[in-house]
Amino acid sequence: MxxxxxxxxxxxxxxxxxxxxxxxxxxxxxxxxxxxxxxxxxxxxxxxxxxxxxxxxxxxxxxxxxxxxxxxxxxxxxxxxxxxxxxxxxxxxxxxxxxxxxxxxxxxxxxxxxxxxxxxxxxxxxxxxxxxxxxxxxxxxxxxxxxxxxxxxxxxxxxxxxxxxxxxxxxxxxxxxxxxxxxxxxxxxxVDNARFAQAAEAARPQRAALRERWSIPADATCFCYAGKLEPKKRILDLLEALRQAVAVNASTHLLVIGTGELMAQAREFVATHRLPVTFAGFLNQTEIPSAYAACDCLVLPSDFGETWGLVVNEAMACGLPAIVSDRVGCAGDLVGDGETGHVFPFADTAALARRLLAVASDPVRARAMGDAARRRVEASYxxxxxxxxxxxxxxxxxxxx
Known part of the structure; x- marks a missing residue:
C-alpha cells in the first residue's frame, strides 16, 4: 500500500x-x-x-x-x-x-x-x-x-x-x-443477459418481418455469424461448410453480421458458389438482439485467437444454441455438445457442415438446445x-x- x-x-x-x-x-x-x-x-x-x-x-x-x-x-x-x-x-x-x-x-x-x-x-x-x-x-x-x-x-x-x-x-x-x-x-x-433476453423476446413477434428485411426464407434454418470478418474468426471456413451443407439441405441460410478485411473475399465466395447468405453489415448493441431473434443458431468457427467469444453469451441469452470450434475459449464452459450446441474440430469444414445439417434437420431439438443455453448463461455466467x-x-x- x-x-x-x-x-x-x-x-x-x-x-x-x-x-x-x-x-x-x-x-x-x-x-x-x-x-x-x-x-x-x-x-x-x-x-x-x-x-x-x-x-x-x-x-x-x-x-x-x-x-x-x-x-x-x-x-x-x-x-x-x-x-x-x-x-x-x-x-x-x-x-x-x-x-x-x-x-x-x-x-x-x-x-x-x-x-x-x-x-x-x-x-x-x-x-x-x-x-x-x-x-x-x-x-x-x-x-x-x-x-x-x-x-x-x-x-x-x-x-x-x-x-x-x-x-x-x-x-x-x-x-x-x-x-x-x-x-x-x-x-x-x-453479457447483460437480461437486456439481451428482453430485447430478443420483444423482437420475436416481428420475426417474419425481420427475416424479410434480411431476405431469409420463412422456412429456412438460419445460422448466424456475428463478429469482425477477420482471419482469426474463420468466416471462409463457415462459408465452405455452408456450401457443403446446402448441397444436402437447401433450406439453410446464413446471416453475416459484421464487416472487416475479409468482406470482399467472403462476398466473392458467396457469389461464385451462389450461396444463401445475407450480409447485414455492422449492427450496434441495440440492434443485434433482433438479428438473433431472426436466426436459429450461432456459428463461431474461430481459431485460438478467440480467447472467449462473448457473441456466444449474447446468442445464448437470446435463446440460441451455438456451434463453435474446439479452439474457441468458451467452448468448454458454454457449449455442451448436443446439449446447448455443438463443438467441431477446428478448420474441419466437413465436420462443421455435419453440425449445420444436424441443427437444420431437427428444429425441435435445436430449440431445446437454445432453451438450455439460455438457462446455462443465466445461472452461471x-x-x-x-x-x-x-x-x-x-x-x-x-x-x-
Whole structure:
C-alpha cells in the first residue's frame, strides 16, 4: 500500500480498475461493483477512442448505442504518449504511471488484462508502491506457448496477488503455471443477459418481418455469424461448410453480421458458389438482439485467437444454441455438445457442415438446445457471479497483503 494511504481516514477499501478503453461488455460489471457498499470502486481508462478509432477492424466508424460510461466513477489517464489508438501493444504509454497511481492511491488495483503496454505499466507501478494487484486476463490453456512466452508469463503472474479466471480454460491457464487454488476467484465472462433476453423476446413477434428485411426464407434454418470478418474468426471456413451443407439441405441460410478485411473475399465466395447468405453489415448493441431473434443458431468457427467469444453469451441469452470450434475459449464452459450446441474440430469444414445439417434437420431439438443455453448463461455466467468472485478476491487480497 502506498505511504499516503496509511494516513487515510477509515472507510471502504479503494478498488481501482484499469482498462485500455471503455468496452460495452465491461460496463455492467463496473456498474455492479460501484453499487457494492463494501468497496469504493472507480475505473481508470487509458484512452477514450473516437468513432473512427473505435471502428478500426470493424470497417465502419461508430460509437456504442448503449451507455457504457454511466453508473460508476471513472477518469482518463491525464498524460498519454505515443500515437494512440487501439491497434498495437505499444500504441500508447502512460507518461508517469507511478506518480499517477500514487495520486489515485488505491488499496487494490484490478487490471483487465495485459494486452496493452499501459496495463503493464500500471502493474509495475503497483509493485513499486506495494499495492496488491488482481488480474483478470483472457488467456487460456487451449494452446501451447513457446518457452520464451511461458517465461514472460511466469514473470507477469509472479507480480500479481490474485487472479480472476473467466472460465474453465482460463483457470487451467493459471493452474498450469502453478498458481494455487486459493489465489483463484472465478469471475465468469458474461453479457447483460437480461437486456439481451428482453430485447430478443420483444423482437420475436416481428420475426417474419425481420427475416424479410434480411431476405431469409420463412422456412429456412438460419445460422448466424456475428463478429469482425477477420482471419482469426474463420468466416471462409463457415462459408465452405455452408456450401457443403446446402448441397444436402437447401433450406439453410446464413446471416453475416459484421464487416472487416475479409468482406470482399467472403462476398466473392458467396457469389461464385451462389450461396444463401445475407450480409447485414455492422449492427450496434441495440440492434443485434433482433438479428438473433431472426436466426436459429450461432456459428463461431474461430481459431485460438478467440480467447472467449462473448457473441456466444449474447446468442445464448437470446435463446440460441451455438456451434463453435474446439479452439474457441468458451467452448468448454458454454457449449455442451448436443446439449446447448455443438463443438467441431477446428478448420474441419466437413465436420462443421455435419453440425449445420444436424441443427437444420431437427428444429425441435435445436430449440431445446437454445432453451438450455439460455438457462446455462443465466445461472452461471452472469453479472452477479462475476461480482461475487471479484469481491471475494478483494477480501482475500486485503487479508493476505
Amino acid at each position: 502506498s505511504s499516503e494511504s496509511a494516513a487515510r481516514p477509515p472507510g471502504p477499501p479503494r478498488v481501482l480498475a484499469v482498462a485500455s478503453h471503455p468496452i460495452q461488455y465491461q460496463a455492467p460489471w463496473f456498474r455492479a461493483l460501484a453499487a457494492e457498499p463494501f468497496i469504493d470502486f472507480s475505473v481508470l481508462f487509458v484512452q477514450l477512442p473516437d468513432a473512427a478509432a473505435q471502428g478500426q477492424g470493424f470497417g465502419v466508424a461508430f460509437t456504442w448505442d448503449i451507455p457504457i460510461l454511466e453508473g460508476y466513477r471513472w477518469r482518463k489517464v491525464p498524460q498519454l504518449l505515443g500515437r494512440g489508438g487501439l491497434q498495437g501493444f505499444f500504441a500508447a504509454r502512460i507518461a508517469q504511471p507511478t506518480a499517477l497511481l500514487r495520486e489515485l492511491d488505491p488499496d487494490v488495483l484490478l487490471l483487465t488484462g495485459w494486452h496493452a503496454w499501459p496495463l503493464l505499466q500500471m502493474l509495475l507501478a503497483a509493485r513499486r508502491l506495494r499495492i496488491p494487484v488482481l488480474m483478470r486476463g483472457e488467456s487460456n490453456a487451449l494452446r501451447r506457448r513457446p518457452w520464451h512466452v511461458r517465461a514472460l508469463h511466469r514473470l507477469l503472474l509472479r507480480a500479481c496477488d490474485a487472479f480472476l479466471p473467466i472460465g474453465r480454460a482460463s483457470r487451467a491457464f493459471y493452474t498450469g503455471y502453478g498458481i494455487a487454488d486459493e489465489r483463484l476467484f472465478d469471475t465468469p465472462y458474461f 452472469s453479472i452477479a457471479r462475476s461480482v461475487q468472485g471479484t469481491l471475494q478476491a478483494v477480501r482475500w487480497t486485503l487479508a493476505h497483503r
